[in-house]
Amino acid sequence: MRVEDIMRKNVVTTQPATTIGEALLLLRANRIRHLPVLDDDKLVGIVSDRDLRDALPSRLLTHDDDDTVLHKPVADIMQKQVITAHPLDFIEDAALQIYEHKIGSLPIVEGNRLVGMITESDLFSSLIELFGVNKPSSHIEVEVDDRVGMLAEVSQIFREAQVNVTSVIVFPGKNPGKKNLVFRVQTIDPRVVTQLLLQRGFSVVGPTDGGVIL
Amino acid sequence: MSRNARLIYSPDYTTYYFNDDHPFNQRRLLLMHDLMSSYGLLAESDIIAPRMATDEELALVHDARYIQFVRDQGHSKKELPQAASYGLGTEDVPCFQNMHESAALIVGGTLNAVDAVMKGQAEHAFNPAGGLHHAFRGRASGFCIYNDCSVAIAYLRKHWNARVMYIDTDAHHGDGVQWAFYDDPNVLTVSIHETGKYLFPGTGNLSERGDGSGYGFSVNVPLDAFTEDDSFLEVYGELVSKLARGFKPDVILTQNGCDAHTFDPLTHLSCSMRIYQDIPRLAHRLAHELCDGRWIAVGGGGYDIWRVVPRAWTLVWSEMSDQPLEDGDLPSGWLKRWQPQTDLPLPTRLFDEPFPAIPRRAEITEKNRITLERAMMYAPTEASK
Numbered sequence: 001m002r003v004e005d006i007m008r009k010n011v012v013t014t015q016p017a018t019t020i021g022e023a024l025l026l027l028r029a030n031r032i033r034h035l036p037v038l039d040d041d042k043l044v045g046i047v048s049d050r051d052l053r054d055a056l057p058s059r060l061l062t063h064d065d066d067d068t069v070l071h072k073p074v075a076d077i078m079q080k081q082v083i084t085a086h087p088l089d090f091i092e093d094a095a096l097q098i099y100e101h102k103i104g105s106l107p108i109v110e111g112n113r114l115v116g117m118i119t120e121s122d123l124f125s126s127l128i129e130l131f132g133v134n135k136p137s138s139h140i141e142v143e144v145d146d147r148v149g150m151l152a153e154v155s156q157i158f159r160e161a162q163v164n165v166t167s168v169i170v171f172p173g174k175n176p177g178k179k180n181l182v183f184r185v186q187t188i189d190p191r192v193v194t195q196l197l198l199q200r201g202f203s204v205v206g207p208t209d210g211g212v213i214l
Numbered sequence: 215m216s217r218n219a220r221l222i223y224s225p226d227y228t229t230y231y232f233n234d235d236h237p238f239n240q241r242r243l244l245l246m247h248d249l250m251s252s253y254g255l256l257a258e259s260d261i262i263a264p265r266m267a268t269d270e271e272l273a274l275v276h277d278a279r280y281i282q283f284v285r286d287q288g289h290s291k292k293e294l295p296q297a298a299s300y301g302l303g304t305e306d307v308p309c310f311q312n313m314h315e316s317a318a319l320i321v322g323g324t325l326n327a328v329d330a331v332m333k334g335q336a337e338h339a340f341n342p343a344g345g346l347h348h349a350f351r352g353r354a355s356g357f358c359i360y361n362d363c364s365v366a367i368a369y370l371r372k373h374w375n376a377r378v379m380y381i382d383t384d385a386h387h388g389d390g391v392q393w394a395f396y397d398d399p400n401v402l403t404v405s406i407h408e409t410g411k412y413l414f415p416g417t418g419n420l421s422e423r424g425d426g427s428g429y430g431f432s433v434n435v436p437l438d439a440f441t442e443d444d445s446f447l448e449v450y451g452e453l454v455s456k457l458a459r460g461f462k463p464d465v466i467l468t469q470n471g472c473d474a475h476t477f478d479p480l481t482h483l484s485c486s487m488r489i490y491q492d493i494p495r496l497a498h499r500l501a502h503e504l505c506d507g508r509w510i511a512v513g514g515g516g517y518d519i520w521r522v523v524p525r526a527w528t529l530v531w532s533e534m535s536d537q538p539l540e541d542g543d544l545p546s547g548w549l550k551r552w553q554p555q556t557d558l559p560l561p562t563r564l565f566d567e568p569f570p571a572i573p574r575r576a577e578i579t580e581k582n583r584i585t586l587e588r589a590m591m592y593a594p595t596e597a598s599k
Contacts (some may be wrong), residue, residue: 136348136355136389136415162305187306188348188356188386188414189237189480207412207439207482 003094004087006126007108007116013038014074016045021070024052034105036114037078043107043114045078052077084109087116095123132167132184139182140190141205142197146172146179154181157200161193180205218507219535220330221256222323222341223247224263230316230343232308237480238357242519243342245552249524252545255537262330264323264343266315271325272360274368275394277352281314284359288313301354317359320344324362325369327510331465332374337507338498338534342527345469345514347388348415356386356414363469363512364394367401370465379463380404381454383493384471384514385481387418387434391469397428402461402594406450408474408483409436420588430592433457435585438578439482442571445579446474446485447492449586458500460594465505468497471514472526476569480517486566490526494533509534520556524548525564541565 014023014035023035027049037045055069055077085094085106094106098120108116128134144150151170158165164186173180185193197204225247228240250256272281280300287294287302287309297303310316320343327339347363348356363380370376380395382388382405395401410416424432435449458466472490474483494511501509511530516523525544532539541564553560572578 133410133416136417138414139410139412139416141412164304184416186304189306190414191479192305 001091001126001130002087003085003089003091003108003118004116006091006122007087007118008122009116011036011107011114011117013114014047015039016075016078017073019071020052020055020074020077021067023047023074024070027052032119034117034119035074036082036107036117037074038114041113043082043084043109043112045075045080046082046107047074047078048104051079082107085118086110091118091123091126094118098123130167131169135166135184135186136188137166137184137186138188138190139184140193140197142181142183143173143175143178143203143205144181146177150179151181153200154183154197154202157196157202158183158185158193161196163187163190163193218337219260219531220262220327220336220339221250221260221531222262222264222327222330222339222343224319224323226319227264227323227343229312230320232310232357236308236357237517239519240343242516242523243513245519245524246342246527248551249528249545249548250531252548253528253532253539255528255532255535260535262326262339264319264326264341266318267321267325267360267362267365271365271369272318272321274372275351275361275364276349280352284317284354285314288315300352301350302359304354306357307354307359313359317346320346321360321362321365324366324510324512327512328366328369331508331510332370332376338501338509338511340511340527340531340534342470342513342530344512345384345471346390347382347384347469347471347514348386348390350390350393355390357515358390361390361394363388363391363467366467366510366512367391367395370467371398371400374464376400376464377461378402378465378467379458379461380467380469381497382406382469382471382514383450383474383489384469385473385478385483386413386471386515387415387436388469389415389417392418392422392432392434395428396424396432397426399424399427399431401428402431402433402457402463404433404454404457406435406437406446406453408439408441408481412439413481420585423592430594431461433589433593435582435589437483437585438581440484440572440574441474441578441582442484442569442575443486443488445575445582446483446489448579449582450489450493451496453586453590454496455500456590456595457593458504459596463505465508465510466497466501468494468509468511469514470494470511470527470530471516472522473515473517475518475522475526477518477521478516480515484569484572486569487522487525487529488565490529491533491539494530498533520552520558521561525561529564539564
């Protein structure tokens with residue numbers, strides 16, 4: 001999945017001369033937290049809700065008639081070193097950028113032109129889709145040895161049971177030398193699959209009689 | 215004996231039939247009907263036959279192309295190529311002859327129940343064939359082709375502009391109904407179900423609370439696996455009474471799936487027959503307290519068709535028709551007629567012997583209580599009024 005598949009293409013932007021007051025209104029009206037700053041279509045900076053709030057006087061100060069700050073341009077406070085991504089980047093790389101730099105959003109730039117934005121919550125929503133939890137499905141978890149061909153063997157069983165798989169996740173298991181495979185399958189009745197898996201000697205992780213969801 | 219209730223029933227309901235190996239089997243309704251009759255709970259005047267819902271009625275919720283496809287597929291000898299894109303021809307919802315007519319009959323049954331109640335023919339009505347809460351606007355899912363609950367709610371909204379409280383105690387999340395009315399503040403959907411961590415459909419999280427002006431009007435309580443009677447009823451009792459008194463519905467629609475029973479092969483809840491007496495009892499009381507008695511009940515899941523469904527829905531009807539049953543031996547005629555037809559030993563009493571306690575009962579109870587508190591946070595409860 002690439003950034004261009006999930007990015008927002010209608011981006012709310014500002015110019016360097018936009019005032020801080022206007023920028024605040026834009027954030028509130030659009031319920032967003034980041035505003036890219038464009039100079040003739042070229043990305044020259046970004047301001048976040050936090051930058052804007054930092055620029056405001058404390059609400060505990062008594063000079064509430066002092067609104068000079070609101071008339072200053074965002075160019076004065078914008079972050080000029082903008083971390084960006086390209087539309088053809090993989091979304092996992094975009095996620096890594098956001099995580100490593102501890103930022104909330106990434107402007108997407110192609111040939112010096114701003115073409116989109118992605119935010120933390122866009123990535124979360126893609127993650128939910130990747131996990132398949134937005135589609136009606138059952139969760140089947142299998143613990144397997146960490147060696148060649150296990151995923152293929154398990155997948156074969158889903159084919160035999162004629163069950164459509166909506167998502168697959170592989171993650172390192174709790175036990176050394178093991179991997180856990182999590183499938184979301186499109187059925188309300190996973191008994192056939194579960195039985196086949198058990199018959200072939202796989203260990204299926206499920207709710208236990210102890211009443212604990214593992 | 216009060217005759218304020220109607221049962222919507224016909225043996226024709228069994229034409230909604232996938233195949234011999236399929237867990238959803240409306241033969242359960244024959245067993246149920248025979249058990250009700252054996253108990254002497256049914257007079258001829260109690261029964262209303264179902265009718266087929268019209269395309270127009272189905273289209274209150276369903277996509278016209280989907281309806282047409284279901285009809286075409288049901289009249290076709292072989293599987294049509296688009297079937298899979300409508301969620302049909304899967305292991306869950308295989309295609310069968312005349313599937314449109316059979317599915318529309320179930321919806322029409324629920325609409326007959328609505329008509330009986332809203333037009334004052336009866337205070338309450340029960341369509342045990344209904345409760346197909348997984349079907350979506352343009353897609354079959356989880357054994358369900360048309361969503362009779364959603365159509366009934368849309369029908370109540372359209373013709374009576376009624377505020378509807380939908381209470382779903384099936385072990386699976388009532389996803390189709392929830393999403394159909396997710397942004398509607400006049401329809402309060404409440405679903406108590408086994409957590410979707412493992413179980414189909416996976417949704418029904420606490421955080422699904424509705425959208426836009428409907429925020430707070432979808433309520434979900436995902437229970438821990440292996441929840442038993444006391445905890446289930448504690449959650450149900452507090453949740454449903456508070457929400458009903460806060461929301462003040464004009465009519466209550468209950469989905470009475472009975473797959474939370476410990477015998478059910480598809481789920482992991484550990485309840486006994488007792489809950490199927492207590493669940494409808496509270497709904498009944500609230501309907502009288504808040505809605506002039508207007509209460510419509512439908513069936514739903516229930517995949518132990520021998521040991522669970524007949525007793526559970528007989529209890530729903532006994533409550534609805536004010537003919538209370540006490541524990542005791544099941545009518546011997548019923549046992550004689552049905553025992554030879556199954557290898558499973560049929561229960562001999564109405565209620566279950568106590569099942570062995572679940573080892574971590576205390577933890578599960580505590581966890582469910584916390585879930586309940588959080589579920590009610592943004593919902594229209596009595597205290598918030």
